[in-house]
Amino acid sequence: MNTLLSPDELEARLRAIGAERYHRQHPLHKAMYEGKLTKGQLQAWALNRYYYQAQIPRKDATLLARLPTTELRREWRRRIEDHDGTADSSGGIARWLKLTNGLGLDDEYVTSLKGLLPATLFAVDAYVAFVRDRSILAAIASSLTELFSPTIIGERMEGMLRNYPYISEDTLAYFKPRLTQAPQDSTFALNYVKEHARTPEQQQEVLGALEFKCAILWQLLDALDHAYVEGHIPPGAFVPETP
Numbered sequence: 001m002n003t004l005l006s007p008d009e010l011e012a013r014l015r016a017i018g019a020e021r022y023h024r025q026h027p028l029h030k031a032m033y034e035g036k037l038t039k040g041q042l043q044a045w046a047l048n049r050y051y052y053q054a055q056i057p058r059k060d061a062t063l064l065a066r067l068p069t070t071e072l073r074r075e076w077r078r079r080i081e082d083h084d085g086t087a088d089s090s091g092g093i094a095r096w097l098k099l100t101n102g103l104g105l106d107d108e109y110v111t112s113l114k115g116l117l118p119a120t121l122f123a124v125d126a127y128v129a130f131v132r133d134r135s136i137l138a139a140i141a142s143s144l145t146e147l148f149s150p151t152i153i154g155e156r157m158e159g160m161l162r163n164y165p166y167i168s169e170d171t172l173a174y175f176k177p178r179l180t181q182a183p184q185d186s187t188f189a190l191n192y193v194k195e196h197a198r199t200p201e202q203q204q205e206v207l208g209a210l211e212f213k214c215a216i217l218w219q220l221l222d223a224l225d226h227a228y229v230e231g232h233i234p235p236g237a238f239v240p241e242t243p
């Protein structure tokens with residue numbers, strides 16, 4: 001039987017899941033910031049990660065439609081604008097294309113989604129389906145990986161600028177705003193789950209949602225590792241021109 005945790009105990013359990021399972025621990029992340037990847041491998045990562053970026057606002061729009069209060073909808077609307085932009089400012093998806101473009105990939109090819117690994121499609125689509133089908137509490141909890149993203153993003157930016165001469169601050173423009181957006185997102189989501197997970201069952205649901213999301217992010221890197229480091233590129237997937 002699961003016992004009822006205090007809100008702070010719940011937070012500690014969530015942070016322990018992140019410390020163990022977040023994709024910061026993945027060997028491909030380490031290889032990336034240590035400068036061990038080829039340009040072709042970085043291209044494959046950026047190309048596949050584009051699909052995650054492009055689906056995030058669809059995931060948030062799916063949740064937005066189910067949210068019962070103005071306060072919650074306003075919070076989630078902001079997330080959609082962060083990614084899609086507004087009439088006055090470009091959003092995260094457009095900034096991600098600066099990265100793929102800077103790495104030598106055509107926008108048209110990237111946005112066509114041709115060349116994605118099947119595992120990328122399956123994993124990202126599973127995240128959108130989770131948020132569509134599960135409780136609002138679980139859906140909000142599944143965004144809590146953002147508690148840990150500023151650390152991985154900082155590490156990645158610093159390592160990539162230092163180790164890959166063809167990568168500039170401008171190419172990495174996507175990441176800088178995330179360093180302030182992610183803490184805003186995750187503070188809201190953490191406060192929400194601490195307040196609304198009031199039974200042992202709800203708390204287990206929250207913990208399970210974070211584990212599920214960590215597994216999605218881990219799977220994205222595992223699939224890239226298998227295809228582009230181990231060399232088992234599935235038929236139809238992107239084949240780098242440069243080694």
Ligand SMILES: O=C(O)c1cc(C(=O)O)c2c(n1)C(=O)C(=O)c1cc(C(=O)O)[nH]c1-2
Nearest residue numbers: 056092142143144145146148149152153178
């Ligand atoms: O660079 C990363 O490692 C990373 C991780 C995550 C995450 O932990 O889910 C997100 C992002 N970036 C990101 O850029 C982003 O916009 C984002 C939105 C979400 C979400 O679940 O709603 N996660 C993430």
